[in-house]
Amino acid sequence: MTNVTMTVNGKSVSAPAEGRTLLVEYLRTGLGLTGTHVGCDTSQCGACVVHVDGRAVKSCTVFAMDVEGSDVRTIEGMANADGSLGVVQQAFQDHHGLQCGFCTPGMVMTTAALLAENPRPSEAEVRHGLEGNICRCTGYHNIVKAVLAASGQDADAIAAQ
Amino acid sequence: MKPFAYHRAQSLRDIPDGATIIAGGTNLLDLMKHEIATPNTLVDISHLDLNRIEPEADGLRIGALVRNSDLAADPVIRRDYPVLSRALLAGASGQLRNMATTGGNLMQRTRCPYFYDLRTQCNKRAPGTGCAAMGGVIRNHAIFGASPDCVATYPGDMAVALSALGAEVEIAGPDPRRVPVADFHLLPGNTPHVETRLRPGEIITAVILPAPVTGEQRYRKVRDRASFAFALVSVAAVITMVDGRITRAALACGGVAAKPWRDPECEAALVGREPSDALFEQAASLMLRSASSQEGNAFKIPLLRRTLIATLRDATGLEPAP
Numbered sequence: 001m002t003n004v005t006m007t008v009n010g011k012s013v014s015a016p017a018e019g020r021t022l023l024v025e026y027l028r029t030g031l032g033l034t035g036t037h038v039g040c041d042t043s044q045c046g047a048c049v050v051h052v053d054g055r056a057v058k059s060c061t062v063f064a065m066d067v068e069g070s071d072v073r074t075i076e077g078m079a080n081a082d083g084s085l086g087v088v089q090q091a092f093q094d095h096h097g098l099q100c101g102f103c104t105p106g107m108v109m110t111t112a113a114l115l116a117e118n119p120r121p122s123e124a125e126v127r128h129g130l131e132g133n134i135c136r137c138t139g140y141h142n143i144v145k146a147v148l149a150a151s152g153q154d155a156d157a158i159a160a161q
Numbered sequence: 162m163k164p165f166a167y168h169r170a171q172s173l174r175d176i177p178d179g180a181t182i183i184a185g186g187t188n189l190l191d192l193m194k195h196e197i198a199t200p201n202t203l204v205d206i207s208h209l210d211l212n213r214i215e216p217e218a219d220g221l222r223i224g225a226l227v228r229n230s231d232l233a234a235d236p237v238i239r240r241d242y243p244v245l246s247r248a249l250l251a252g253a254s255g256q257l258r259n260m261a262t263t264g265g266n267l268m269q270r271t272r273c274p275y276f277y278d279l280r281t282q283c284n285k286r287a288p289g290t291g292c293a294a295m296g297g298v299i300r301n302h303a304i305f306g307a308s309p310d311c312v313a314t315y316p317g318d319m320a321v322a323l324s325a326l327g328a329e330v331e332i333a334g335p336d337p338r339r340v341p342v343a344d345f346h347l348l349p350g351n352t353p354h355v356e357t358r359l360r361p362g363e364i365i366t367a368v369i370l371p372a373p374v375t376g377e378q379r380y381r382k383v384r385d386r387a388s389f390a391f392a393l394v395s396v397a398a399v400i401t402m403v404d405g406r407i408t409r410a411a412l413a414c415g416g417v418a419a420k421p422w423r424d425p426e427c428e429a430a431l432v433g434r435e436p437s438d439a440l441f442e443q444a445a446s447l448m449l450r451s452a453s454s455q456e457g458n459a460f461k462i463p464l465l466r467r468t469l470i471a472t473l474r475d476a477t478g479l480e481p482a483p
Contacts, residue, residue, distance in 0.1 A: 019167030019203060020193075042191055043257060044389070055230075055259040061190045062260065065167045066183070066205055110256065131388035132254025 004068050008033070009077030017064040023057075024048045026064035027074060035075040035105050039134070046133030049106035050074045056113035058132070075105035078112065088112050088150045095155060097146030099137035107133050111147045120151050123158055162193050166202045170209060173333060173364065180204040182364065184226055185260035187253070188269040195277055197270075197286055207262070211366060214238070219372030222331075225264030225365045229319065230255065232263060242370060244378035244397050248322035251382045254389050264365035267320055267330065267345065268357065271313035271419075272391055273302065284310045285353045299457040301393065304465070305418040307453070311353030314416055315346050316391045321415035322380055324423060325397035327371050334363030342368070343413070346420035356419070374409065376401035377476040382415070383468055392416035394465045400431075400476040407431045407477065414448070417465060424448050436477035441470045 001016040008031060015030030027033045027050070036059060039047035043061040050059045051073040078086045085093065088111050098104045107130070114121060114129040121129065126147045127140070135143060145155040170176055181200035183189050184207050192198035211224040214235055221242075223232060232238060233249035253261065275281045275293040282291035294302060294312050302312040323342040330340045340358050347355060359365065379398045384390040395415035401408050410431040414422040427447040434440050445466045452462050474480040 019165050020162045022190075041194070043187060046254070046256065049256055056256045057259050058256045061187055061257075063167065063183075063186065063190070063205075065169070066186065066207060068169075114255075128388070129255060132256045 004030075004064050006064075006068055007071045009073055019063065019065060021064045022060055023050070023052075023062040023064045023067060023072075024059035027059065027072075030064075033074050033076050037102055037105055039102065039106075044132075044134065045103070046106040046110060047103050049109040049133065051109060051113060054113070054116070056110050073109075075108055078108055086112075088115070088146075091146040091150035092143070095142050095146040095149055097138065097143040103133060103135045103137075107135065107143060111150060114147070115151055120153060121147070123148065163196060163199045165200050167205065168202060169205045173206075173209065173366070176204050176206070176364070177202060178362065182206055184262040184265040185228070186265075187257050187261045188265070192270060196279065197277065206364075211264075217369055220370040223263050223368045223370065225262060225331075225367055227263045229253070229258035229261040229263070229266060233258065241373035242322075242326055242378070244325060244380050244399060245319070245322040245370075247378075247380040248318040248382075248395075248397060251380060251392075251395070252318040263319070263368050266317055267342070267365060267368075268359070269315075269317055270356070272316045273313040274298065276313060285313060285349075285356075288352070288354045296455075297457075299455055301391065301416070302455075302458050303418045304452040304454050304458060304461050305414075305422045306348040306420070307418075308349045308351065308353070310351050311349035311419070312455075313349070313353065313419060315356075315419050315421070316416070318380070318382060318392060318395060318415060320346070321392075321395055321413045321421040322397045323368060323370075324421035325399050325411045325413040326374075327411065329369045329371075330365055331367040331369055332359060332363050333366045334360070336360075336363075339369060343421065343423055348419050353419075374399055374401060374411075376409065377478075379472050379476045381468055381472045381475070383464060394461055394468050396465075396468050396472040397421075398472045398476045400473070402436075402477060406433060406435055408433070412444075412448070412469070412472075414465060414469070417452075417461060424451075431473075436473070436479045438470070438474075438479070441473045441479075444473065445469045 003014045004017040005014040037047040039045035043058045048059040052070050088108050148155040180202040211226040213224045229249050233246045239246050281293035303314050328342045330345050377400050382392045382395040392415045397413045399411040410428045
């Protein structure tokens, strides 16, 4: 085991890791940041999505050592400074974009990365952008509405079209 | 996953003999979790300076570490080689495209379920043990170039577009050279574990695109669901027309062989002709004359015929895109 250092949610952190330690294990076990979930462990479901240097990646399919020195953001870093829900989180709550909530951290992180790249996506672009995230509860409709609302668009009007 | 020594390479020379190379890792991590790949030493090249897209002769040089998402979004690629951008965006998901690299995508392994199932025979995973896919469930297997030892396919989309574009793979090592993407992957024969022309001690450093071709480019992918699935069949088409006649045609098919499948006779049959359904039926018959299937993948033959004809109709304006 060696100590691996990176920036997580704006703070410099260090925790022991082996070569085979996955980024998601490093976050959950090494740092106690259990908001990032492990669903499939095979890079299909998207529950483990975090940002590495601003990009959405599946943390079950990245070695911690590979991203040593990187700037990582997790769901724990998505709230506003005063502790209130961030824009994307609030939109998921307002539009019932979650039921059991297991997929939600990955959905929120993917959405934030999508909107950073494409601030006013069409519904089709949202659906394409979320193709790496699986939800077994909602049927996706309210998630898509939440993403459109988080982008400042009138989700109900778009859905009614 | 078995433990291994992790080493972050500082240069291309900083790769020990026998080490396994990792870049984006999107396929290799799965193989390591399944213990199909059990490297003793893993060399991470992802921090090397091989991530630029730059002009080369009349075309482009794409560094081996350019991420799939960056390649798909590159304005020059979108303008001059749109079939490549379309093929990339048809594969995987955004998060995987953010990690997956150009070189790694060429090196990805088959998704044959028997290759991943350590309890079954597989000549690719364990040479000489046999092929459990023969007589097994072979829905997603090859209809071209298979052998009694292996019916697995190369699963990727990117290489199908690169093959149609006439791209080359730049290889560094004791014998530096360029190999056309169309020749890079090998048919299984009796050595299905040897999948590419890359030899031990060699590494892909770039993919070279030739000068752009005037005309229409299409990538059509057919899969079991609308997103995040490998191709059952796919077709990349690069078609040039002058005065209503086809003057140049490049067609590569994905999901149907251990390599992107091209057929020079099929392409030649299109040249000099006006687009018509009769011509496209004839071209599809030429493409499919060497196809063979078992019960489980017999559907791929009519599926590829229809996909090929639909792509040609779309590319030549015989029918607008759906």
